[in-house]
Amino acid sequence: MLLHIPTCACVIASTVAIEGTGTFNPPLASSFINIDFFVGWPVNATIPNGLVAVTPNAGGTITGHFDGYVVENTTASIERFLPNDTGSAVYSEYVNELLIANKNDEMILAKITGTATYANGGLHGFAQVYVKLLETFKTNIPHHKRFETTIPGLEWINYGMFVAEWVGVTDSGTGNAKVEIFEVYSGGRRDGQPIPAINATGTSA
Numbered sequence: 576m577l578l579h580i581p582t583c584a585c586v587i588a589s590t591v592a593i594e595g596t597g598t599f600n601p602p603l604a605s606s607f608i609n610i611d612f613f614v615g616w617p618v619n620a621t622i623p624n625g626l627v628a629v630t631p632n633a634g635g636t637i638t639g640h641f642d643g644y645v646v647e648n649t650t651a652s653i654e655r656f657l658p659n660d661t662g663s664a665v666y667s668e669y670v671n672e673l674l675i676a677n678k679n680d681e682m683i684l685a686k687i688t689g690t691a692t693y694a695n696g697g698l699h700g701f702a703q704v705y706v707k708l709l710e711t712f713k714t715n716i717p718h719h720k721r722f723e724t725t726i727p728g729l730e731w732i733n734y735g736m737f738v739a740e741w742v743g744v745t746d747s748g749t750g751n752a753k754v755e756i757f758e759v760y761s762g763g764r765r766d767g768q769p770i771p772a773i774n775a776t777g778t779s780a
Contacts, residue, residue, distance in 0.1 A: 600762035607737060608639035610675075610754040615648070628654045632673055633750060641729070643677040650674050654691065664694035669702060681726045683707070685756070687739055697744050704737035704756055736760070 615631035630652045635645035652671035659666050671687040689702020736759045743752035761773060 596765075598764060598766075600765055602759050603762045604738070604757040604759050606639060607756045607758045608637050608641070608675075610645065610756070611636045611638075612645060612741070612752045612754045614652070614750045614752070616750075624655065625658075626656045628652075628656075628667075630654070632671070635754075637675055637677075641677045643675055646674040646676055646682070652687075657690075662694075664692055667691045667693070669700055677726070683726075683729075683732070685737075689739065693745060697742065698752070700739070700741045702739045704739050706732045706735065706737055 612635040613633040615633040617628040617630040619626060619628050621627075631648055632645055632650050632652065634647035637643040637645065650672045652669060654667035654669050657666040657668060667690070669687070669689050669691045671685075673685040673687060675683050675685060677683075684707045686705040686707070687702045688705075689700055691698055691700040737756050738759055739754060739756045741752050741754040761770060764770060
């Protein structure tokens with residue numbers, strides 16, 4: 576079953592976007608990082624608004640724009656399951672604060688907010704990602720601080736726009752999912768005019 580994709584995530588499929596008469600070309604996207612992601616066992620709770628599941632981020636390996644890892648068992652996702660009268664699929668509002676690090680143990684906090692779909696023994700999700708650099712520290716220090724300087728070569732992620740897509744198999748018993756985070760940037764104006772705020776047509780800020 577196809578996921579109802581939030582507007583901000585439609586850019587992933589910009590190559591097949593329907594032509595329109597708006598101001599802008601469809602946004603573009605390029606791969607930022609891939610995560611071979613593992614989660615722990617979820618804990619379910621019933622609240623006034625319905626069922627929620629809290630699932631620890633158990634670890635993972637990162638490749639792409641930089642190599643690194645998911646800092647294990649420090650953060651978790653929270654899913655609130657949504658009403659559905661359209662079929663057998665289960666949908667959730669998915670929120671995760673994923674703490675990741677490069678090989679120098681420099682931390683990046685990725686705040687992920689989107690929708691997950693569970694059907695036919697599998698899952699699929701789309702989400703917007705807000706990325707924030709954190710102060711450099713070793714992973715055994717149990718406190719995090721906002722990053723006030725910069726990780727060389729990654730300063731631009733403070734103001735970049737990102738979306739994530741992921742898939743997994745719910746009945747595998749492995750807790751493994753494949754996650755890819757994309758940078759999203761402007762496709763430029765349809766009339767070819769420049770966009771002064773980003774200094775060039777068809778480029779990101």
